[in-house]
Amino acid sequence: MLKKSKAKYRIMAHLFDWAIVFTFCFIIMLLPIKNLIDVIKGNSSIDVFNLVITTLLFGGVCFIFIVFYFVIVPVLLEGQTLGKKFFKIKIIKSDGSNVDFMTMFVRELCGKILIDFSSFGFTLLSSLFCVINRSEDHLTFHDVLASTIVIDVD
Numbered sequence: 001m002l003k004k005s006k007a008k009y010r011i012m013a014h015l016f017d018w019a020i021v022f023t024f025c026f027i028i029m030l031l032p033i034k035n036l037i038d039v040i041k042g043n044s045s046i047d048v049f050n051l052v053i054t055t056l057l058f059g060g061v062c063f064i065f066i067v068f069y070f071v072i073v074p075v076l077l078e079g080q081t082l083g084k085k086f087f088k089i090k091i092i093k094s095d096g097s098n099v100d101f102m103t104m105f106v107r108e109l110c111g112k113i114l115i116d117f118s119s120f121g122f123t124l125l126s127s128l129f130c131v132i133n134r135s136e137d138h139l140t141f142h143d144v145l146a147s148t149i150v151i152d153v154d
Helices: 007-028 030-041 048-076 082-086 101-118 122-133 141-146
Strands: 089-093 148-152
Touching (some): 030 048, 048 101, 082 089, 089 101
């Protein structure tokens, strides 16, 4: 019998994962941030066009890392990210099988990123409400969309 994860573990694992992603992206974006500060202070010969191009390139690296971390890593680690590993939970398909690339793509990119941005964060708040207050299933919008559940790992 699959034991569905407790809400607090899902939330803590998600925060743990975003701390990893934020730290990586902050380190990557240090150079564009430094260049921007230098341009604002007038201490740099970098023009605005080069500053924008540099920022977009480094931001692209961050986006690729986010997609890799939330889509590819769970496929490689059988439904777990580092946060989920730490809190001993994992994502599986509703039928009990391991997640695949398409499932994670729909769950993370369509269910979380695109819909959260297009709803101005409303679905993020409703997902948090569902994780905390729903009965035992703790399903969120992205879980329903991708037919996934999050379970405890022994």
